[in-house]
Amino acid sequence: MFSSKQQLIGIDIGSSSVKLVELKPKRKGYTVKSAVEVPLTPDVIVEGTIMDYGEVTEAVTAAFKQGKFSTKDVATALKGNSVIAKRLTVPISDPDELSETFMWEAEQYIQMDIEDVSIDYEVVHINDEEGETDLVLAVARKDLIVDFKSVLEAAKLKPLVVDLEVFALMNCFIANYEVDEEASMIVNIGHSNTLLIFVRDGNYEFSREILKGGRNLTEMISQGLTVPYEEAEQLKHDNEAVQGRPELKEIVESFNNQIALEIKNTIEMYESNSQTKPSRCFLCGGVSSLDGLRERVEEVIEADASFFDPFARMDISGSVDRGMLEENLYSFNVAAGLALRSVKDK
Helix, strand or coil: CCCCCCECEEEEECCCEEEEEEEEECCCCEEEEEEEEEECCCCCEECCEECCHHHHHHHHHHHHHHHCCCCCEEEEEECCCCEEEEEEEECCCCHHHHHHHHHHHHHCCCCCCHHHEEEEEEEEEEECCCCEEEEEEEEEEHHHHHHHHHHHHHCCCEEEEEEEHHHHHHHHHHHHCCCCCCCEEEEEECCCCEEEEEEECCEEEEEEEECCCHHHHHHHHHHHHCCCHHHHHHHHCCHHHHHHCHHHHHHHHHHHHHHHHHHHHHHHHHHHHHCCCCCEEEEECCCCCCCCHHHHHHHHHCCCEEECCCCCCCEECCCCCHHHHHHCHHHCHHHHHHHCCECCCC
16 A cells, blocks of 8 residues: 555755654554754855755765665755745636746746746645635745755765755644644744744645744854853753853843744734734744743743644654654654655655
């Protein structure tokens, strides 16, 4: 039954590390067959753009060998300000007409040269009475796609799917949590930025990227405590140190407050357009487990905030390093969402 749908290895090439996940389908759900993370040095990837092809290729190669993956067919995701995801309503209800005229429609929403980007879309709903189609537009710079595919091919892998980070996170969320008519909010707090996504009834609604992430906190600690960047990076993840050093705790609390206020502002932005508020907030990303962050978010948005477990409804194989996975659990959401893709997906 499952052999006809060959899964892909999900590869998330992020600003601070490379994450790989392989899932094995079973009768109900999935088993995490392998999960690996290999760190990258700072500024190897900046705002989603690869700056050092050699190091990234080496990291991907090392991670792939470490995980003993069963196939070289992979899916990866693009992120940063060179990609666009947007929910649109276009004045066309005929599918054939839409496919013929979509490029012209899409050009109105893209602030980039149409010749420099790759465009795709997915229909959400066709309203024949109104003569309209609701759809989700996906745009990425062609050179960015070429760069990521080149790195994977240099690592002797076969990139069959190139997705957007937004949709990989959505796939992971839908596979692990109940979706309904009430909106849910996913907040992915990464090394360089924070991505906020609204999902309702299993469909993409809205997203926003904030250029603030774990690197900003590391710099705040380094400057505030006058310590090297590497030491500051370790301190921000040491909750005992945060609790035991008042000056460090104050810096972390300041960062937590900044993130919480950005989340609140984004909710207000979404509410003004949709006339509804998200009923749930889910936090993920390498910085999401900062001391006191979840509690501060709950306090500011006046709603429950939970951690987004990428494997909440999945079994974990005995071959997976559980210690590593537990320590870095909320960093694997994008890779897990990509690993849910199959060879038949476009």
